[in-house]
Amino acid sequence: MSTSKVKVKLSDRSYDILIGSGLIVDSGRLIKASLPNASRLVVITNDEINKLYGRNLKTSLKEAGFDFAIVTVPAGERYKSLTSANKLYGKLLNFGADRETVIVALGGGVIGDLAGFVAATYMRGIPLVQIPTTLLAQVDSSVGGKTAVNHRLAKNIIGAFYQPQLVIIDPETLRTLSARELRTGLGEVVKYAFISGDPLFEKVKSVLPLTDNISDLVPIIIDCCRFKADVVGEDEHDLGRRAILNYGHTIGHALEAVAGYRQYNHGEAISVGMMGAALVARAKGWLSEDEVQDFKALAGAAGLPLTMKNIDPDKVLEHLKHDKKRTKGSDNFVLLKGRGKPVVSSVDPRVIKETLRCLT
Ligand SMILES: NC(=O)c1ccc[n+]([C@@H]2O[C@H](COP(=O)([O-])OP(=O)(O)OC[C@H]3O[C@@H](n4cnc5c(N)ncnc54)[C@H](O)[C@@H]3O)[C@@H](O)[C@H]2O)c1
Ligand SMILES: [Zn+2]
Incomplete structure (x- = not known):
């Protein structure tokens, strides 16, 4: 299957959105190609998505030689919160994540926004790769650098503009979507x-x-x-x-x-x-x-x-x-x-x- 590339051109840099069926199984190689100095990754996802796509991603990251951890949050909008972010900071610290460690967001808009916010704020910003798995995230939320968590009083009110280094879109993931x-x-x-x-x-x-x-x-x-x-x-x-x-x-x-x-x-x-x-x-x-x-x-x-x-x-x-x-x-x-x-x-x-x- 062919891979299409869309470039997001910002004032100071640009990044690629790669779109192609089956790209998840190739994601380790693709991340290596666009972030050649990266060796350690933390994948942030939820339990549902991990069951569906965690294994394929894991195999691909192993093949590419990455040292990585997969951490999950429960599924649901209410987990797009500072409480979840705080737990994730703890997991990053336990993993020994430093400024070169890459965060990989595997999931829909909730995971993308939460993992993006964590990437934007941990050590004042560490590299981020988005692997969106819902149609909404593939056409919208994974592109453009808006990251956020919700507050009890308002949605998306705490956040940052923080662009990813790479977006990998595998439309095959849409087959399992309701x-x-x-x-x-x-x-x-x-x-x-x-x-x-x-x-x-x-x-x-x-x-x-x-x-x-x-x-x-x-x-x-x-x-x-x-x-x-x-x-x-x-x-x-x-x-x-x-x-x-x-x-x-x-x-x-x-x-x-x-x-x-x-x-x-x-x-x-x-x-x-x-x-x-x-x-x-x-x-x-x-x-x-x-x-x-x-x-x-x-x-x-x-x-x-x-x-x-x-x-x-x-x-x-x-x-x-x-x-x-x-x-x-x-x-x-x-x-x-x-x-x-x-x-x-x-x-x-x-x-x-x-x-x-x-x-x-
Ligand atoms: N940052 C932005 O620019 C931006 C833009 C639009 C929306 N958003 C945010 O996106 C969020 C909504 O995102 P969403 O619609 O992707 O919902 P979501 O992330 O909650 O995902 C919906 C459900 O689908 C499941 N799921 C995800 N991928 C799957 C797959 N491939 N197969 C089966 N199940 C799968 C998830 O576990 C979840 O239960 C909101 O929090 C919204 O604020 C952000
Ligand atoms: Zn919208």
């Missing part, structure tokens, strides 16, 4: 289809609804990574253009929170958020009815929701206001002026209120 976990990743894929424009939109449309053939997704994963890499390269620290990656996320985040992070997972919530953003853009005359229908059809084919069920729209509005305070009152609604033309715009609170009602 349908719902695949769907949450498709939420981000649909987002890229709308913010990046017609070529990706057409590609995504041609593979939905998904068949069992995971390899259909490979060219799409490559395109999503390429798009995100370009945006991150232009705005590593999220001061401008990177905001477009939050398409659908303003309402989406509020919905996730109001629904207690259970009824809607991230991709499902941002799908509803994108529906809201599409309605606002249509009201402004920026999106045509056909484009709104295209969104509905694509999200529908991905199995994603377009409305919020059993949710009080006023609670979502309250949450949006609360969020706005935290972002110092800035208006961070991403809207489309047509497919592939995202802009950041302010929206009249009355329009938001009305839109939320339309989503119920």
Whole structure:
């Protein structure tokens, strides 16, 4: 199987995202090739993923001659915490990790964010390699250097911008993912289809609804990574253009929170958020009815929701206001002026209120 390479070009350095079926079994060699001085590694993963992919990774790291340890945290968003990070610092110290030791994050966005945060902070930063195993992590969270843990009062509130040295994406890992976990990743894929424009939109449309053939997704994963890499390269620290990656996320985040992070997972919530953003853009005359229908059809084919069920729209509005305070009152609604033309715009609170009602 062929391996594709996407480069993330930062102001001071660049790194590769390697994408190819079966790459996990080759990861030892790939890590050695991009970090020639590395000899010691600590793999951070969770128990579920370790059972599925730990053995293959272990064999590959052994073959490449690494001295390594595999450490696990329990599965789940609630373990993306300072408590987990603290336990991991202890494991790193026991292993004798120094500034040359490499952290390998094997897992979905939870592991990637947590292990990334630990890599960013242990000894003020040690090298990091991401091996994302969920669709969401492969198209989004493993690329771009946002790392974080949650606080009891707010998600992702403690973190650092910390770029990996290498990202290894093996789409074969998606075969063991549940349908719902695949769907949450498709939420981000649909987002890229709308913010990046017609070529990706057409590609995504041609593979939905998904068949069992995971390899259909490979060219799409490559395109999503390429798009995100370009945006991150232009705005590593999220001061401008990177905001477009939050398409659908303003309402989406509020919905996730109001629904207690259970009824809607991230991709499902941002799908509803994108529906809201599409309605606002249509009201402004920026999106045509056909484009709104295209969104509905694509999200529908991905199995994603377009409305919020059993949710009080006023609670979502309250949450949006609360969020706005935290972002110092800035208006961070991403809207489309047509497919592939995202802009950041302010929206009249009355329009938001009305839109939320339309989503119920
Ligand atoms: N850093 C960023 O830029 C960024 C962007 C988006 C989301 N995130 C974060 O990502 C997290 C969500 O990530 P996620 O959706 O990947 O969820 P996740 O990491 O919780 O993974 C979902 C579930 O799938 C399991 N799993 C992972 N890979 C598997 C595989 N190949 N086969 C079978 N099961 C597998 C995990 O053990 C877990 O139970 C959130 O914490 C979110 O804040 C970060
Ligand atoms: Zn997202």
